[in-house]
Amino acid sequence: MKITDVLKKDSIILSLKSKRKEDIIKELTDYLAPNQNDFNKPIAYETIMEREKLCSTALDAGVAIPHGKMSGINNFLAVFGRSIEGVDFESLDGKPTFLFFLILSPDNSSGLHLKLLAKISKIFKIPEFREKLLKAKDIDEIYELISGEDDE
Numbered sequence: 001m002k003i004t005d006v007l008k009k010d011s012i013i014l015s016l017k018s019k020r021k022e023d024i025i026k027e028l029t030d031y032l033a034p035n036q037n038d039f040n041k042p043i044a045y046e047t048i049m050e051r052e053k054l055c056s057t058a059l060d061a062g063v064a065i066p067h068g069k070m071s072g073i074n075n076f077l078a079v080f081g082r083s084i085e086g087v088d089f090e091s092l093d094g095k096p097t098f099l100f101f102l103i104l105s106p107d108n109s110s111g112l113h114l115k116l117l118a119k120i121s122k123i124f125k126i127p128e129f130r131e132k133l134l135k136a137k138d139i140d141e142i143y144e145l146i147s148g149e150d151d152e
Contacts, residue, residue: 001112003119003150004143006078006103012139013081016100021089024081025049025066028102031079044070044077044104058091062098062134063124067117069105076116077104080142082133099124099133123149 011031018024025048033039047068051057058064079102086096101120105113123129129149136142 001076001116001119003078003116003123004147006076006116007080007101007143007146009139009143011077011079012142013079014136014139014142016081016083016087018083019085019087021052021087022049024083024087024089024100025052025102028066028079028081028100029104031081032077032102032104033073040072043072044068047104048102056090056092058089058097059121059124060091060093060095061125061127061130062086062091062096063101063130064089064091064097064099065101065103065117065120065124067103067105067113069107069109069113071107073104073106075106076109076112078102080146082136082142099130119150 018027029045047070048066051068057066081100083098086098089097132145
């Protein structure tokens with residue numbers, strides 16, 4: 001599975017407005033499934049927040065990958081968001097988080113869920129890639145960067 005099989009251009013937030021962890025997750029989940037009127041965004045938010053209570057999904061180097069598994073969905077859903085100022089997301093290194101990749105997976109997808117998390121984690125460990133995302137001018141550029149790294 002490729003990251004771009006899950007992440008669509010209309011699910012990229014160029015500049016997150018929120019300043020707190022809970023608000024960032026709300027802002028990200030509001031972008032999930034933009035074309036599905038029956039999608040339950042409050043349940044998606046609660047699903048991600050429940051996972052965050054176990055342990056923060058913020059890694060280090062300014063990256064967080066909030067994620068969860070939710071019943072009632074058949075496909076993986078993803079949102080990428082960038083915070084220009086950075087947010088305290090309880091990261092491993094104690095520094096602000098700037099890049100967020102939220103994933104919501106179907107309940108019965110443990111193997112693919114873990115593979116997708118591993119793939120995202122791997123590309124976000126590349127310092128040059130993170131730097132390019134932080135400097136990207138628009139959504140198209142962000143999508144192309146992720147797509148290009150996804151092909152590697």
